Amino acid sequence: MINAAGREIPDEFLHDGVEPFQGIYYRDGYHYQKAAPTVRAYVRPQADKLVDSVKDAVIATGLKDGMTISFHHHLRDGDYVVNMVMKAIHELGIRDLTVCASSLGKAHNYLVTCIQDGTVTGISTSGIRDEIGEVISAGQLKHPAVIRTHGGRARAIEDGTIHIDVAFIGASTSDQYGNASGKGGQSDTGVLSYMGSDVHYADQVVILTDTLVDAPNFPAAIQGIDVDYVVLVTKIGDPNKIATGALRLSKDTRELGIAENAAKCMYHSGLFKDGFTFQTGAGGPSLATTIFLKQYMQQEHIKCRWAMGGVTEPIVNLFHEGYIQNILDDQAFDLAAVGSVLTDTNHYEITASQYANPFNKGAFVNQLDFVILGALEVDVDFNVNVVQGSNGILQGAPGGHPDTAAGAKVTIIVAPLIRSRLATVRTRVTSVTTPGESVDIVVTDYGVAVNPRRQDLLAAFADTDIPLLSIEELRDLAYQYAGEPSPLEFEDQVVALIEYRDGTLIDVVKKPKLQK
Amino acid sequence: MINAAGREIPDEFLHDGVEPFQGIYYRDGYHYQKAAPTVRAYVRPQADKLVDSVKDAVIATGLKDGMTISFHHHLRDGDYVVNMVMKAIHELGIRDLTVCASSLGKAHNYLVTCIQDGTVTGISTSGIRDEIGEVISAGQLKHPAVIRTHGGRARAIEDGTIHIDVAFIGASTSDQYGNASGKGGQSDTGVLSYMGSDVHYADQVVILTDTLVDAPNFPAAIQGIDVDYVVLVTKIGDPNKIATGALRLSKDTRELGIAENAAKCMYHSGLFKDGFTFQTGAGGPSLATTIFLKQYMQQEHIKCRWAMGGVTEPIVNLFHEGYIQNILDDQAFDLAAVGSVLTDTNHYEITASQYANPFNKGAFVNQLDFVILGALEVDVDFNVNVVQGSNGILQGAPGGHPDTAAGAKVTIIVAPLIRSRLATVRTRVTSVTTPGESVDIVVTDYGVAVNPRRQDLLAAFADTDIPLLSIEELRDLAYQYAGEPSPLEFEDQVVALIEYRDGTLIDVVKKPKLQK
Incomplete structure (x- = not known):
């Protein structure tokens, strides 16, 4: 059957309560009994x-x-x-x-x-x-x-x-x-x-x-x-x-351009207010966004209440400079993050459940204003793939991508339009990791596309210098420069199931046919 | 039936897996499935x-x-x-x-x-x-x-x-x-x-x-x-x-005498070594023990690795003076404790499960060297009652008493021999809260009794000035001064079940007959 992200899920995987993906908030208010481990009681003292x-x-x-x-x-x-x-x-x-x-x-x-x-x-x-x-x-x-x-x-x-x-x-x-x-x-x-x-x-x-x-x-x-x-x-x-050493901020003009437009989208979104919350990923354009964000924060005299995520040096620096009041940390990406969570009072460790579990009583992703995320591929329905290479090979990580996208008020995807001579924006992603329903803005080096579901953002960006295009226009540009990707061929064997955060199946990955 | 603490448990309460008390480590190694609540998933963001x-x-x-x-x-x-x-x-x-x-x-x-x-x-x-x-x-x-x-x-x-x-x-x-x-x-x-x-x-x-x-x-x-x-x-x-204001350390000679002998028992136990761990209660003699403990620590140049419990000002003071390296806190008894847990780095909040749950994988009570506890009554089998007044009325709290007694290497009960003209040490307690199996030493103002199970302690105390008596001798002294308590009369109605920490029944409390 075809799920709500438009992907075909073979019936053989839909059993024992496993359902196809049916929308990002399908399970809101769901009541369930928690799991219960079988454990051993250590009654006797001084057990070794x-x-x-x-x-x-x-x-x-x-x-x-x-x-x-x-x-x-x-x-x-x-x-x-x-x-x-x-x-x-x-x-x-x-x-x-x-x-x-x-x-x-x-x-x-x-x-x-x-x-x-x-x-x-x-x-x-x-x-x-x-x-x-x-x-x-x-x-x-x-x-x-x-x-x-x-x-x-x-x-x-x-x-x-x-x-x-x-x-x-x-x-x-x-x-x-x-x-x-x-x-x-x-x-x-x-x-x-x-x-x-x-x-x-x-x-x-x-x-x-x-x-x-x-x-x-x-x-x-x-x-x-x-x-x-x-x-x-x-x-x-x-x-x-x-941990790698200090992640250097990008000097790549293309990445800086993407970052500047991502920050501009945040600034003009109507949510860029004192006490805002955000998360950025560890990729080049995501990291570079912090440079421009800082400029806007200086200009508007506003501070971030908390930043979350895989934590990196640019975030730690903004925290030390007083622009970010608290860090919520579920993963230290570099030595600066490791050092800061060890010594800084308002840099807090949180569990993955606190971070992003959709079935607890409210994970921190639910309180995000903005998240800036990368992509391997984005399609014209704003679906994002971060798991499967365009050659069909599994080589990525959903990580917190679908979680933060579902939780944040504004989800911004930053990606070069072309990567390794392949179109990033395309008609159909190889597989869906994050459904387009939860993706609001796609920022590329050739322009910015806003999901038509977000008429509020389109209105907010109308009189700005954000270079707006439709997602189809971005796709057409990508195809113009990199060519339309030829469809991959797959065997029937399903090698991986891509589970949406709520346990429904959003896609399956089949074994790619060997290239002749 | 009669349980392992010698108390009669009516059959009507022994159903649905409830067993009579069968010894303090009866359930060690017990495997069980944990409980599982039914909860609601908060998938949608910004839930109020x-x-x-x-x-x-x-x-x-x-x-x-x-x-x-x-x-x-x-x-x-x-x-x-x-x-x-x-x-x-x-x-x-x-x-x-x-x-x-x-x-x-x-x-x-x-x-x-x-x-x-x-x-x-x-x-x-x-x-x-x-x-x-x-x-x-x-x-x-x-x-x-x-x-x-x-x-x-x-x-x-x-x-x-x-x-x-x-x-x-x-x-x-x-x-x-x-x-x-x-x-x-x-x-x-x-x-x-x-x-x-x-x-x-x-x-x-x-x-x-x-x-x-x-x-x-x-x-x-x-x-x-x-x-x-x-x-x-x-x-x-x-x-x-x-929180009450600062608990004042006792100036009562009788309490100080008890405290001095309790500290002396710790000192001579063979376990009073650098890195030892202990807990004291909030009663007068328990608190006063810290005065003498400090003297022994100074004399021997040793420090306490951690003190635990309901935390009081004397413990906080020892901590600030460097005699105690860490405090594990499951209850703040006074303002000094409240203030310290707010600001002191090595003063840690622990949950009741971390403190004392016998069925997790090792509560901190299991790592106690010493605990000093009070008693309403102690009997010649070293059973302690801290729940029921000698008039039969419920007026106390097991709290962590049976938990720490079971966990600590040395459990010391401190109590005046006579209280309100009634014998504290007696042939049979009104009801058992803490089984004698887990009680090692009873320190009163008339002498110190060691549980005969602890021949190691009796040997360690042999050539000291600790005023050793048998528990029966203490009982006899108490009866000599306060008279033998006349047996209380009870109705058949059971008004309370006293559950041992592992879920077995250690005693039941019946409705006392109205005094004529």
Whole structure:
């Protein structure tokens, strides 16, 4: 059947309560019973949670064939935890596991081996890149991968869609009782936000740390009352790859132009008022928007009440300069963010559920005025693809994209019209990650298109110098310069399901046919 | 049948999985599925949680006859919240409610009216004092009250023994999204620890505050993602009664003598080492123990890693002087504690579950070296009663007494041998709150008795000046001076069940016969 984003969802995936996407607020007011883990009571005092090795921890949990395990990606490209745990599991010969990760990339390539030999047969993730993306795109994973947003992952765990048997959590520091933090230690990740739901809904929780500290390790992102085992390992990650150095602000004229127009849209939106809230991504044009935003804030004498998101140095700088009063942090993208969340009073760690879960009683995305997001592709219905390359290969991450887009009053997509000689704006995206219903403005280096649903913004921008075009005009320009993309060919095999944040299916990804 | 504490539990209360008390670690390693509330998803952004009045909030929740509501007692004798909510419920004519409170006392006397007219027919509480205690003792509550420890209340909520339909939470400050805190505002309670389980396991959560602040109200004890409604009221309490002024350290020679011997027991126990942990209560002899403890710490050059509990000024002072490195706070007993948790970096708020829940993965009571606790009565089996007066009337609180006693390596009871001309140490306590299995030392003004289970302590104290007597000798002394207490007479009606922290029944309280 065809869902509300105009995508065909094969009937075979619509069972056990799974519905096709039916609009971004379809589930508003939905009542549901939360999931409930089965846990062990530690009544006797002085219980020792320390185990000698990762393998011993896996054995202690009683992990069995067919179970589900979870990981976070706060250690980013420097993560050693996923591979360490998977190697131990591999050695123990446990098979048919589902891995529920907050994101997967090049640090996790041992999963490729595990996928190929049946150790791992299911994957749920909010990001899928590098070799893992290729292997899944090639149909080597037994079951289709489920791509979930950051908020959708928290929701799926909390509403019982996915049940985690054991969460394996790399923590920068922990005490012997499992009070664990992303702050300090040898491998400082700043926050551990993505594990906020895992620790409360997994049956068992294992902390891996390379820095054991005296109790109580407070403030703790993860409380010892939720932790079964603690393993001291040599290194949980490579600090040099956990956070990149300072992200430099763009000097690319094209990116600066996009950024300037994005800031201009915010300024003229009618919502650019003292106490406004916003989020920007980590891409070049998103980051550069902060330069122009600062100018408007100076000019109008207004301040931002809070900025949220994956946090980057430009946001930390605006915070230190007093333009932003609070930072809500679910992911530290660079060393400046890691440093700031460690020491700055009004820079707060929030969980992924607080950030973006559509099924709690009001995530912070619901209070966003503006969000500035990137795109791999945008189509004339304003649908955005951030998961699948234009070659059909999985190589992206929904992350909080659909979550913030649904929550923010104004959602701005920033993207070059042409990327790698391919049209970004096109008639139809390869797959839909974020539905056009939640996308308000598309800013490119060739002009700005406003979703016709937002007549209020079109009116607000009417007498400004924002270079307005229709989305079709942008598409036509893109096709004029880069040519109309030739349709990709796919096999019948579905290799990934793209779940909307509320659990409905917004799209499926099929195995691309090998190019001749 | 007779349980492991030697108390008779009528069979009629042993059903639906309720078992008699069978030893303090009976449920260690118990696996159970956690409770799961039914909640509402707030998918649509900018949802307004503010309602105009308490009555509107009650109506908004759809509260119905037979439901369970919950409250905390952080506002202590200054609490306006319970009465405010009960009056609104009363006006709406909703009946047959169960009230699950963290404690009840003289600020909550409107409950008496509600009990008498059937608005409230069930009560679960960790403290029961004043007129409410009298009314329940007189058998006026339809169902027996259930007396739970602080840890046991958290457990009962988390394991589904009690399901809360609506939690009504007084908060010193809140933003409009329900991010709420016990800090700041007009009625500063310091912490909101007792609501830690309620907010995650109640179907609906209502915040009542008299101080609405800008979002995000961080750090928040209660997260907005768990809150349905916020009501701004004129006053949630009387600040003058919330926390007493500075508790003065005792100058009573008898109390000082008890305190000195309690500290001496700690000193000679073999566990008085650098990094030790302890908790003291708020009673005179408990507080005074800190004076002597400080002397021993100076003398031995050792520091306390953390002190926990209901926090009082003497503990805060030791912390400020550097003798205590961290404070773990689940209740602020006075203004010094309220002030310290607001400003001192290493003074941490913990939830009741973190504090004492026997069914999570290791509460902090499990890491206690020493706890010093009071008693209304102690018997020759070292059982302690802190709930029922020697006249049979309910007038006390288990609080964290049984929790800390079970967790601590050394549990010390401090009490005068005679109180109000009645023997404190006696052959048999009126009812058992804390089983003798978890009580190690009884310190009175006439001597110190060590539980024969603790031969290690008896050996450690052998060559000291601690005035050792057997518990029977203490009992005999008490009877010699105060006379042997004449047995109370009771009706058959059971007015309260005393639940041990693990959910088993340790005792029942019957309606005392009217004195002729």
